[in-house]
């Protein structure tokens with residue numbers, strides 16, 4: 001099997017480089033490696049390499065959720081490529097649910113044995129008539145995307161990262177956002193029903209349970225079931241929203257009446273606001289305008305992930 005490592009050295013505030021340096025010292029297999037040089041490069045590398053012949057191939061991503069998102073975007077619906085991941089990001093929600101490699105020994109053992117794989121669903125967001133994006137883990141409209149946008153722009157991120165306190169820039173952006181963010185109204189159409197929500201903080205669309213770096217926001221999500229779950233946080237006081245963020249780590253947030261969960265294989269979400277921020281898998285993708293129709297669908301068994309026999313990850317059980 002041909003093996004390509006796609007490495008984002010910048011992932012996890014430089015963790016990608018450290019993890020790759022350590023990993024490559026222990027690799028004894030034949031492999032190719034490509035370093036991502038800019039945003040979107042992971043998708044370009046993966047799609048070019050995947051076109052190359054009809055032999056089975058393994059791409060191992062060294063990076064975080066954003067890099068996995070790009071690479072899977074590049075190979076979706078390609079039957080010859082299997083994806084493995086070595087986590088080196090900040091949030092690493094992918095690794096909390098899907099099986100991942102931990103070291104070179106495990107990669108080499110995988111290549112020596114049956115090389116099991118599993119076909120996984122992917123979410124798709126169609127934003128208006130033109131733009132569409134996939135999501136491996138989740139996508140979001142509203143507060144979480146707003147926070148992501150401000151972290152990306154923030155000078156604080158640069159300084160905090162320099163002194164190894166990258167997570168503080170996230171906390172600072174959340175607190176700032178709590179006071180500045182403007183809520184919006186949303187209409188959701190699904191299964192011949194219409195749901196109206198006022199004063200919405202965010203709408204998360206999930207293919208797997210984890211979100212935002214370890215929050216199990218959508219406990220019923222399953223990346224094999226052909227369904228997407230929507231989590232809508234609405235009409236909630238600022239202080240109570242903080243409580244939601246605190247309780248979500250213990251799955252107690254499901255008791256709040258201000259959180260609505262919906263499940264289906266397709267949704268139409270219409271945002272009633274001048275502009276609302278969006279992300280897919282934590283990558284900021286821009287703003288949508290007043291009354292844009294966001295169509296969210298699921299494509300079943302759209303890409304292949306490694307299957308490991310002995311792992312604690314949910315999807316392997």
Ligand SMILES: Nc1ncnc2c1ncn2[C@@H]1O[C@H](COP(=O)(O)OP(=O)(O)OP(=O)(O)O)[C@@H](O)[C@H]1O
Nearest residue numbers: 011012036037039063064065066067089090091092
């Ligand atoms: N050489 C590069 N320079 C700058 N940005 C890059 C480079 N290579 C990749 N990127 C971008 O870096 C972004 C962040 O990477 P990634 O999501 O893997 O790390 P992370 O944000 O630390 O982890 P997580 O998403 O798990 O929190 C990706 O969306 C990708 O587009």
